[in-house]
Amino acid sequence: MxxxxxxxxxxxxxxxxxxxxxxxxxxxxxxxxxxxxxxxxxxxxxxxxxxxxxxxxxxxxxxxxxxxxxxxxxxxxxxxxxxxxxxxxxxxxxxGHRFPPSDNKLYILVCVDYVTKCVEALACPANNAHTVINILKKNVFD
The missing domain is CATH 1.10.340.70 (Endonuclease III; domain 1)
Incomplete structure (x- = not known):
């Protein structure tokens, strides 16, 4: 053309x-x-x-x-x-690349103890209340 x-x-x-x-x-x-x-x-x-x-x-x-x-x-x-x-x-x-999800866990729940400044980072499959409560019971309060 x-x-x-x-x-x-x-x-x-x-x-x-x-x-x-x-x-x-x-x-x-x-x-x-x-x-x-x-x-x-x-x-x-x-x-x-x-x-x-x-x-x-x-x-x-x-x-x-x-x-x-x-x-x-x-x-x-x-x-x-x-x-x-x-x-x-x-x-x-x-x-620039995103990190691949680990075992279909797309979210990170971060818990900080304000006295000792201890940090726990836990992988979560969802970001709803039910999932957070189960993860806290299993990993933090045991």
Whole structure:
């Protein structure tokens, strides 16, 4: 597709998804929002800002992609490049992963004795009162 239009056609519909507004090309997403098409160094710079900068947060590839889309940018290989960018991020690889649940225990109950400052951390399968009472009876009050 030729994205270079004559000067008298600086604005116009190229296809049902793309809109040319000189000097930028926009794509309409499935959510109906228009996003500016970018490529090359500009795309890498946007990925860096949405993942590695102070407000980026070093989130996963999917979360970084969502941030880029919310910022109003798009390119054809956005999803693959975003995941690859996160895979190559040293800080995310060291700290970004969630720990897998241990024996389907998703919660931690922390008990502190205020006199001795002794701490007990107990894994819990649920965060309801019944589970907490049973764990306290079994592990703390025995």
């Amino acid at each position: 030729n994205i270079y239009l004559p000067s008298h056609k600086g604005r116009g519909l190229l296809t049902w998804q793309y809109w040319w507004d000189d000097p930028y090309l926009y794509k309409e997403g499935s959510d109906g929002l228009m996003r500016r098409c970018v490529s090359g160094a500009e795309a890498r710079n946007i990925m860096w800002h949405c993942h590695s900068s102070a407000y980026g947060g070093h989130h996963s590839g999917n979360r970084t992609t969502i941030k880029i889309l919310h910022c109003g940018f798009w390119w054809p290989t956005l999803f693959q490049e975003s995941n690859q960018f996160v895979r190559n991020c040293d800080r995310y690889q060291r700290t």
